[in-house]
Amino acid sequence: MSPMQNSYLTQSGTRRGLLAWVLSTDHKRIGLLYLVSVLSFYTVGVLLGLLMRLELLTPGKTIVQASTYNAFFTLHGVIMIFLFVIPAIPAIFGNFFLPILIGAKDVAFPRLNLLSWYFYIGGAILVVTALFAGGGPPDTGWTFYVPYSLRSGTNVSLAVFAAFILGFSSILTGLNFVTTIHRMRAPGMRWMKMPLFVWSLYATAWVQILATPIVGITLLLVILERLFGVGLFDPAKGGDPILFEHLFWIYSHPAVYIMILPAMGIITEIIPVFARRTIFGYKAIAYSSIAIAALGSLVWGHHMFVSGQSYTANVIFSLLTFLVAIPSAIKVFNWVATLYKGAIDTAPPFLFALAFIFLFSIGGLTGLIQGALSVNVYVHDTYFVVGHFHYVMFGGTGFAFFGGLHYWFPKMFGRMYSKGRATVALLILFVGFNMLYFSMFLLGLQGMPRRYYDYLPEFHTGHVVATVGSWVLVAGLILMFANLLHALRKGEKAEDNPWGGKTLEWRIASPPPPENFEEVPVITSGAYDYGAR
Amino acid sequence: MSTALLEHRDDAGAKIGMWLFLLTELLLFGGLFVLYSVYRFRHPGEFHDGAMELNLILGSVNTLILLTSSFTMVLSIAFLRLVKRGASLLALAMTILLGLLFLVNKYFEWSAKINHGIFPNSPELLARSHGEILFFGLYYVMTGLHGLHVVIGVLLLSIVMVWMVRGKITPDRDIFLENAGLYWHLIDLIWIYLFPLFYLIT
Numbered sequence: 228m229s230p231m232q233n234s235y236l237t238q239s240g241t242r243r244g245l246l247a248w249v250l251s252t253d254h255k256r257i258g259l260l261y262l263v264s265v266l267s268f269y270t271v272g273v274l275l276g277l278l279m280r281l282e283l284l285t286p287g288k289t290i291v292q293a294s295t296y297n298a299f300f301t302l303h304g305v306i307m308i309f310l311f312v313i314p315a316i317p318a319i320f321g322n323f324f325l326p327i328l329i330g331a332k333d334v335a336f337p338r339l340n341l342l343s344w345y346f347y348i349g350g351a352i353l354v355v356t357a358l359f360a361g362g363g364p365p366d367t368g369w370t371f372y373v374p375y376s377l378r379s380g381t382n383v384s385l386a387v388f389a390a391f392i393l394g395f396s397s398i399l400t401g402l403n404f405v406t407t408i409h410r411m412r413a414p415g416m417r418w419m420k421m422p423l424f425v426w427s428l429y430a431t432a433w434v435q436i437l438a439t440p441i442v443g444i445t446l447l448l449v450i451l452e453r454l455f456g457v458g459l460f461d462p463a464k465g466g467d468p469i470l471f472e473h474l475f476w477i478y479s480h481p482a483v484y485i486m487i488l489p490a491m492g493i494i495t496e497i498i499p500v501f502a503r504r505t506i507f508g509y510k511a512i513a514y515s516s517i518a519i520a521a522l523g524s525l526v527w528g529h530h531m532f533v534s535g536q537s538y539t540a541n542v543i544f545s546l547l548t549f550l551v552a553i554p555s556a557i558k559v560f561n562w563v564a565t566l567y568k569g570a571i572d573t574a575p576p577f578l579f580a581l582a583f584i585f586l587f588s589i590g591g592l593t594g595l596i597q598g599a600l601s602v603n604v605y606v607h608d609t610y611f612v613v614g615h616f617h618y619v620m621f622g623g624t625g626f627a628f629f630g631g632l633h634y635w636f637p638k639m640f641g642r643m644y645s646k647g648r649a650t651v652a653l654l655i656l657f658v659g660f661n662m663l664y665f666s667m668f669l670l671g672l673q674g675m676p677r678r679y680y681d682y683l684p685e686f687h688t689g690h691v692v693a694t695v696g697s698w699v700l701v702a703g704l705i706l707m708f709a710n711l712l713h714a715l716r717k718g719e720k721a722e723d724n725p726w727g728g729k730t731l732e733w734r735i736a737s738p739p740p741p742e743n744f745e746e747v748p749v750i751t752s753g754a755y756d757y758g759a760r
Numbered sequence: 761m762s763t764a765l766l767e768h769r770d771d772a773g774a775k776i777g778m779w780l781f782l783l784t785e786l787l788l789f790g791g792l793f794v795l796y797s798v799y800r801f802r803h804p805g806e807f808h809d810g811a812m813e814l815n816l817i818l819g820s821v822n823t824l825i826l827l828t829s830s831f832t833m834v835l836s837i838a839f840l841r842l843v844k845r846g847a848s849l850l851a852l853a854m855t856i857l858l859g860l861l862f863l864v865n866k867y868f869e870w871s872a873k874i875n876h877g878i879f880p881n882s883p884e885l886l887a888r889s890h891g892e893i894l895f896f897g898l899y900y901v902m903t904g905l906h907g908l909h910v911v912i913g914v915l916l917l918s919i920v921m922v923w924m925v926r927g928k929i930t931p932d933r934d935i936f937l938e939n940a941g942l943y944w945h946l947i948d949l950i951w952i953y954l955f956p957l958f959y960l961i962t
Contacts, residue, residue: 335773402780410773440784444791448901456881457897459795464897465890470798474791 234641234738252337255739258323259639260344265319266708268310268351273701275303280663280697283690286682293680297366298381300678302358304369305386309393310351312620313482315628316489317435318347318400321428323639325404327732327739328422330413330748335406339399346396353389357382368678370479373460373471377452384450391446394439397485401435404428413731415750422730422754423512427492430516434481434488438524442478445471469534476527484523486620487587488516490627491558494580497634498562499755500728501577502569506755508561515554522551532603541600548598555591559584574726575649579630582657586622590615593668608678611671617664629656629707636711637721641738644714652710656703662696730754771935778939782946785909789950792902796957799894806891810899811962813878818869819959822862823951829858830948833941843931845924852921852937855944859914866907870900899958906954909947916940 235255240247248256279299282289291299322340326333334340358364365386367376376383408429412421449471451457458464460471499506506512528536528544562584571577593615597603606612637643670689675682682690724733731748732739800807832854839848877884878896885893920940923929929936 335770336777339777398784402777402784405780406773406777409776410770436780436784437787440787441791444788444905447905448791451901457901458880458893459799459897459901464886464893465799465803466894466897467798470795474794477791 233740234736235741236640236738238741250341252333252341253741254322254326254333254337254340255639255741257340257344258319258321261314261318261322261347264344264348264351265311265315268306269315272303272306272311273704275299275306277697277701279303280694282680283682284694286684286687294366296680297678298364301365301368301386302354305354305365305390307620308369308482309390310347310354312486312624313393313397314347314400316493316624316631317404317428317431317485318343320424320493320631320635321400321404321431321489324635324732325407325425325428326411327735327743328425328730329408329411329416330731330744330750331407331411332743333411334403335410336403340403343396343399343403346392346399350389350391350393350396353385353392357385357389360385370475371446371449372475373449373452373468374462376449377461384453387446387449391443391450394443394446397435398439398443401432401439404432405436408432413748413750417750419510419513420750420753421513423495423506423509423516424489424492426513427488427495427516430520431485431488434485434520434524438478438481438485441474442482445474445478469531469536472531472534473527473536476530477524480527480530481520481524483616483619484519486624488519490583490624491516493627493631493634494562494583495558496728496730497576497580497630498565499757500634500726501572501574501580502566503572503727503757504565504569504755505753505757506561507564507567508557509753509755511557512561515557518554519551522547522554526551529598529603532600533607545598545600549595552591552595559588559591572726575644575646575653576630576634576726578650578653579626579633582653583623583626583630586618586626586660590618590620590622593618606671608676609671610667610675610677613677614664614667614671617667622660622664626656629653632711634726635732636714637725638732638737638739640715640718641721641736642714642718643721643725644710644718648706648710652703652707654703655699655706659696659699659701659703663693663700664696666690666693666696729756774935774939775942778942782942785946786950789902789905792898792905793953796898796902799891799898803889803891803894806889807895808962810892810895811958811960814899814959815869815872816959818865819955822865822869823955825858825862825865826948826951829855829862830945832858833944837934837937837941840924840929840931840934840937849921849924852917852924856914856917856921859910859917859944862910863907863914866903866910902954903958906947906950909950913940913944913947916943 235253240251242250248260251257251260278290279296282291282296282299322334360382362381365371365379365381365383367379367381367383371383371387371390376387408421408425448457448459452460456464458466460466460468462468495506495512526544526547528540529548532541532545562580593611597606597612597615633644633649666689670686670693671677673686673689675686675689721737723735723737725737726733731750734748735743832851836848836851836855839845839851873879873896879885880897880900885896917940920929920936923936
């Protein structure tokens with residue numbers, strides 16, 4: 228693949244061929260294993276999304292039956308959340324770059340790291356099996372709400388067990404990263420000298436460790452309920468479905484921060500490099516990652532404002548929800564302040580970062596609208612919510628992921644892609660994205676409920692715009708990935724430091740040598756020393 | 761893949777990893793403890809009736825067994841540090857045996873309950889009040905998950921014992937034994953909470 232000798236891509240140790248990859252404990256190779264597997268499932272998720280939009284092009288039946296549509300949105304959710312957004316940035320870029328960024332040769336537990344990937348693949352295989360096995364694909368939505376998930380005749384148990392296994396993978400990655408950051412930093416790499424991507428991974432890893440077990444036990448209980456009818460969530464036996472919702476969201480809301488924090492970390496790496504300026508407010512950004520992780524763990528109840536939980540709880544959760552916006556806004560202001568008086572280079576990674584700031588801000592602010600109790604009643608379970616979380620998860624995490632891919636691609640593969648084509652792809656993506664998801668805000672305010680197969684004629688225009696937007700979006704995706712795939716084989720050789728970055732990964736060869744560093748680096752300066760301007 | 765990686769050794773790091781893992785285990789059980797608290801708060805009377813039906817003697821014996829096994833676990837580590845390999849192996853074997861004994865007791869306890877028609881979704885149980893259905897549901901789920909952990913713990917300790925016999929664990933390389941011990945103590949500790957919640961508080 229690469230002309231370079233002595234890179235992690237060519238040097239495979241004693242094993243040959245595929246085995247040299249699937250049995251490798253090199254964090255860089257494991258990162259690439261995740262890259263290939265995560266992007267494969269992302270493709271499946273995108274196709275399901277595309278089919279959903281196609282179905283909604285006209286009222287009534289367009290291409291599939293209602294039950295198939297239910298399976299579509301359930302699997303689109305399960306695949307996108309558990310197989311793409313949660314593992315994408317920590318498992319791919321975290322694995323690949325965390326050790327390099329702190330000057331280490333590998334993570335603290337390389338074999339456990341490989342085991343995490345096998346758990347990921349095992350969980351993914353179970354999800355795919357749930358599609359085709361006996362009872363048919365699950366139709367509960369990715370939230371698996373009881374009591375319907377206890378009654379549905381579809382393969383809910385299998386899908387739930389898959390999510391449990393994927394949770395295990397996520398926990399092990401988090402545990403590995405926390406230990407790595409505590410134990411493996413190079414001499415002189417003090418906490419306040421760490422690149423901010425590492426800080427964001429650290430905060431993320433803690434959320435993975437602390438929140439995931441809760442959903443683990445909750446999902447196990449759903450399986451036990453289905454197998455043995457214990458009754459803990461079954462109102463007919465005294466169980467309380469609201470408790471399921473609590474336990475589910477105690478994990479699944481913090482999981483949102485597992486998705487967005489590392490994305491913010493990537494943006495924080497990209498902005499100073501392309502503005503040629505020291506990051507503004509290093510400590511504020513580092514601490515705000517921790518603040519988001521901490522506060523974000525206390526807001527799960529805002530998913531349940533209309534569930535019938537106590538009104539006092541609603542008020543507290545609403546207040547805390549508004550508070551989370553503060554550390555997020557701190558980051559946005561710091562990114563923008565870093566740009567001020569910068570010598571800006573509008574390369575593709577930077578444009579992706581700008582798109583992130585724009586889309587994430589819309590996603591964040593519409594989140595506040597739903598955090599207000601009275602408004603929430605109006606927009607709850609409408610397309611407004613769907614638009615909101617796609618702006619945050621796709622416009623935010625997705626675009627940051629693509630930005631990171633374009634930023635680190637030359638380092639990972641030693642090749643440079645066509646910057647012109649990447650920029651065009653981004654513009655198409657941006658237009659398609661806003662057509663697709665901004666329409667959802669308007670549809671939601673008009674009253675279109677989420678997850679419905681059919682709709683009233685007055686929603687038709689909005690749905691047509693959204694569906695056409697989905698085609699534009701996918702065209703952008705195809706162009707973007709085609710450009711990268713082409714560069715993998717035919718791209719010109721990348722320099723060691725094509726963007727002028729100051730962090731450690733830019734001081735080693737592209738692609739990196741198997742051991743990362745010939746000698747242990749000693750850190751004497753900060754990660755973003757571009758001098759005063 | 762590289763020799764440097766194979767030689768990489770960080771006992772303190774391995775211990776941090778283990779403690780983080782134990783934290784996730786606590787949170788796993790934590791979800792169940794939350795359910796227990798809420799349902800107990802809602803049905804104090806029925807939880808009282810349910811607890812009266814559990815066998816206090818079997819429960820106490822099992823508590824004694826697990827506490828003793830934690831002690832033999834500590835002895836095993838202490839003996840290894842004193843370079844008394846035989847004594848260390850013996851103490852480890854006793855820990856494993858006590859773990860198995862706990863499971864045997866649990867088996868008889870569960871069987872007795874099941875023979876009386878008390879198990880999830882049984883007609884006998886469904887005829888009772890909601891509070892009692894929930895009490896016995898939690899009893900089976902929580903002691904069952906704990907029992908599963910005992911099984912895993914026994915397997916883990918057995919693997920550690922094989923490693924010790926093969927010389928993979930030595931007085932200056934005892935991190936595997938110590939981490940397995942931490943896991944065993946956690947199992948003990950969770951039982952220390954389960955025992956009063958189900959058997960003592962009536």
